[in-house]
Structure formats: structure tokens, C-alpha cells
Amino acid sequence: MTQAIAFALIALVAVAGPRPAPTHAQTSQTSQTSQTSLAAQAAPGWTFEHKKGEVLRYRTYIVVAARTPDDTGDVKLTVRSSSKNTTKDITADGLVIWEQLDDAGVEVKLNGMAVTSDEAPKPVTVTLAKSGLIVKRVNPAADPSDMSQKALPILSSWPVPPVGVKPGDTWKSELANPMLKNKFFTATSTLVGNESVLGIDCLKVQLTMSFPAVYGATEPEFLQHTATYWLDAKTRQLVRTSAVTKNPVFPFTLKNAEARAFVSRIVSGQNDTSDPEGEKLLK
Secondary structure, three states, rough: OOOHHHOOOOOHHHHHOOOOOOOOOOOEEEEOHHHHHHOOOOOOOOOOOOOOEEEEEEEEEEEEEEEEEOOOOOOEEEEEEEEEEEEEOOOOOOOOEEEEOOOOEEEEEEOEEEOOOOOOOEEEEEEEOOOOOOEEEOOOOOOOOOOOHHHHHHHHHOOOOOOOOOOOOEEEEEOOOOOOOOOOEEEEEEEEEEEEEEEOOEEEEEEEEEEOOOOOOOOOOOEEEEEEEEEEEOOOEEHHHHHHEEEOOOOOOEEEEEEEEEEOOOOOOOOOOOOHHHHHHHO
């Protein structure tokens, strides 16, 4: 399950910038009232099916295009990685806890130059509620001062509809702003329909959200996130996602930043070694 994953959109990006050595795990948690109450709801006909011990593999592609803070040069960061995602537990109240572990050999390039790291991958623990919201994310490798980690859970979520839906239906979800205390915003989701992806019957959903990441931000400066994702029609587990995030939160300063991400489940006999859509994104 890798939207939280995949939306390592910002976590992976951090390897390209200077950061102090992490002193302890960073925990991102959506604990504000709106998210907590929504997390307790089970949407009719829209439930996630996981099995303890189940292992799924994903491949992630990310490209970040931006300008330097002084606007004198371009910045292009690309990331190619793969990960193993293991369902560790399913609680009595329906919370799904999984562990995401990136494979060694994450490929990172900054303006075409390889960026290397001696740090071994560490598992990230993710908690998914019945609402489709990531309500907790613990990254032991993240710097506690890295504010970008706070945005990851909401960007990795799939808000479920409050009632049964059919193709073309739209629903809105009031969500707590992860960056600003006691502030809320509305995410809009649309069920496009069914589509076969990698031989799997999927539900195709479009999601948009926009919210200020700092006090005083004007609307053009809001974090703007648009995603299309495909969930297994039977289990509601992630099969694929394609997303664009404008003005993403980074642990370092960039200007006019836009991040694009493509994440795909790895299915034997379908995409064993690469994904054409992802490879095209990195060019």
C-alpha cells in the first residue's frame, strides 16, 4: 500500500537536501476532531480488505521541478524506488497497520547527477482507518523538525464515500489541515468507474484538495494536490496512483515547486521490471 508510500513525495525528496542526523522517529498523526470522527465511520459498501501477513510490492517514480530560492536556476529531482509492504495487524475497530520497507538501491538524481546515501532503509509504519484516512505514520529515519512529514498522511489517503456511490458520483470530505492547528479544508472525490489495471478490476477515483501550509498564504500559494488512483474493486487496496502536487512542503526552500508521482503495484508477469508510465515521467 503505497500512497503513503508513494507519496514519499516529500520524504524521499529530503535526501537531496541538507538535514541534520535524525535523533528519533517522527510520528505524523491526524488527531484533530474532524479526522478522528471520520476515521470511526465505515462507509456502506466501501471497505478495505487486508490479511495479516499479506505482502504487496510497489514501484514508485517521483519528479520534482522547481526553481532555486533566488530564482537563478532550475532544480530537477527524480526518484525511482521499490518497496515491500507487509500488513502487520488489523485491530478490532478496523485499523489496518502495515510496514513499508524500501528496497536498497533507491535511485535519486539531482539535476542529472546521482545522489547517494549510506543510510540503510528503515521500515515506515502506517495506520489506515476505515475512513480511508492515514491516521498515523511513523518514520524512524525522518528528522523530527522536518515539517514535510506532517503533510504525507493526508496526501496518502483515500477518503471513502459516506454512502454507496456509482460512476460519476462525487463526494466531499471535511479534513483537518495537517499543517495548521484547528483549520479545515474540503477534499473532493469522484468515482470515475471501473477499469482494468495490470489484469485487476479496479475502481478509478479522482481526488482534489487544496489547503494553506503556512499562515497568511494566498490561494495561489496553497498546497494543491490532484490525484487519480485505482483501487482493487474487491479489496480496495491500492493498485496504482498518479498525482501532481503544486507548492508541496519540503524540508528545504524551493520556488515554484511541482511534484509528480506515479506508483504501481508490482504484479508478476505484468510489470516485473518497470512501468512505462513511470519511466516516461522521469525523462
